[in-house]
Amino acid sequence: MDKKDIYMIQGTDYKQMTLELLRACGLAEAIGDRHKKVGVKPNLVAARPASSGATTHPEIVDGVLTYLQEEGFENLRVLEGSWVGDSTAEAVRVSGILDVCRKHQVEFIDLQKDRSVPCKAAGMEISVCQKALEVEYLINLPVIKGHCQTAVTCALKNSKGLLPASEKRRFHSMGLHRPIAHLNTVIHQDLIVADNICGDLDFEEGGNPVTMNRILVFADPVLCDSFAARAMGYEPRDIAYIRIAEELGVGSTDLEHAVIHDLRPDRKQEAMLAPKGRAAALAGYVDAKDACSACYGSLIYALDRLDEEGLLRGKKRRSIAIGQGWQGESGKTGIGRCTRCFEKNLPGCPPSAAEIAAFLREEWR
Ligand code: SF4
Structure with missing residues (x-):
């Protein structure tokens, strides 16, 4: 899969959609060595179900783990640290993702309990959870949704879940945009499976889900967030952290040259949640x-x-x-x-x- 590629699928059979996407983009070949430490990072910002528009659908995690295990990958872990004030243990239980991990016998790592390591991030020092740094291939599963401070949140900001609580607080005191961009010079996202099923209209904690019934795969987190910005009515470079991340060399906002692979081009009307x-x-x-x-x-x-x-x-x-x-x-x-x-x-x-x-x-x- 090339950095310019965007794989897209529409429907309501979310696990099957995830499997189709990963097969189409050739994930197993991209990872290579079956013994590599593969980390799967959902968005579990708070203890809310995916239907609220806040968190990653468990069917996507199920699809990713099913695919990886079918392809012979053994060294898997799911890892996340919820936002300050919410318990990751509770969030992973409420979301249904803990049940998915148990079904696949894959460890869930609560990063709120992890040690952190200071890292150099393009002229900024940022402490990152040690277990996140040990991952050799990172699959990010962000939700495309609104955010009260940054307008849009998706792949780049989902990396914040790999930080200790003290660093999350410091990011907020710094206005989020610049530190998020710098963090992504340290955290390398190898693949992004973006949950565009029913992300929230304008708030990361959910409550106003907007049904889109879509899942997308990207190899470039900046391209992913640029797509998310357009999908929510913004121009990518108007969102400061996306623009800064591009300037730091994390990826590209160039949607005009992106190559979209639409796996189900026949449009069908699907069931939608009533708008709230x-x-x-x-x-x-x-x-x-x-x-x-x-x-x-x-x-x-x-x-x-x-x-x-x-x-x-x-x-x-x-x-x-x-x-x-x-x-x-x-x-x-x-x-x-x-x-x-x-x-x-x-x-x-x-x-x-x-x-x-x-x-x-x-x-x-
Ligand atoms: S088929 Fe019609 S309703 Fe459906 S996405 Fe296309 S333009 Fe919109």
């Missing part, structure tokens, strides 16, 4: 008929960006059409190729939140 909280309020502007979840979710993220800019004020409810049920019908404003007969239409299948936000901004100007 702020996501439910934004859904009031949408007239959906059989919309695919990635299309619908992208529109919700785009409306959130436009709401922040004050552009939703005075807009009519149910004024934006989306979904396969609109094919062949006419109307005023429609999103995605299914509404191509509408007066104003944004093509794409699905378009990203950044594209939708730019289109509606232009329409409403």
Whole structure:
């Protein structure tokens, strides 16, 4: 798999989707030696289930461990340290990931109990948990979701779970962006399996999940976070830690030259969680008929960006059409190729939140 590659799959059979992705990207060949110490790092920020939009789905961890064991890898561990104030032991239990580890007889390492080692990180000293540094091939399983301080969180910020509590506190006192970028000069993420199933609209602790039903694989964490930023309606270089990480040589924001391998290009409408909280309020502007979840979710993220800019004020409810049920019908404003007969239409299948936000901004100007 090349750094420019993005493997993508859509659906609701999350374990099977993970297996298909890992087979397609040739993970076993990339790791090589079956005795290598392989670390799997989910996002267990707090003791919340994945359906809240905060944590990695256990089906993804199950898919990764199943694949690795089928391919003969024996030296596996799952490792994580939750945020300060929450217990990792509780978070791994509540998430269902502890049961997955037990099923596969793979050790779960609670990094809140680990020692740390000071490391040089491109001109900054950062202490990192020792067990994380011992890993020889790191598979990161972040959730694509919003964050109250950094707007977006995904692969680069998920590395913060490999720090001791004192260092996590120091990162917050430093404003997060710069230390996160520097940390990723020490932590090498070999593969990223990004959980884009139902990440939170704007808060890392969950509560406003936005259904997207998508899983993606990247070899470059900066490209991964650039994709996540666009998927949530931002330009990658507007997110400071993504920009700084690129400047430090961690990876590239160049989505224009990325090569997307869409493993299930036939779009199907899948079951979605009912929008909650702020996501439910934004859904009031949408007239959906059989919309695919990635299309619908992208529109919700785009409306959130436009709401922040004050552009939703005075807009009519149910004024934006989306979904396969609109094919062949006419109307005023429609999103995605299914509404191509509408007066104003944004093509794409699905378009990203950044594209939708730019289109509606232009329409409403
Ligand atoms: S454009 Fe239509 S088929 Fe494509 S993702 Fe959107 S709703 Fe689905």
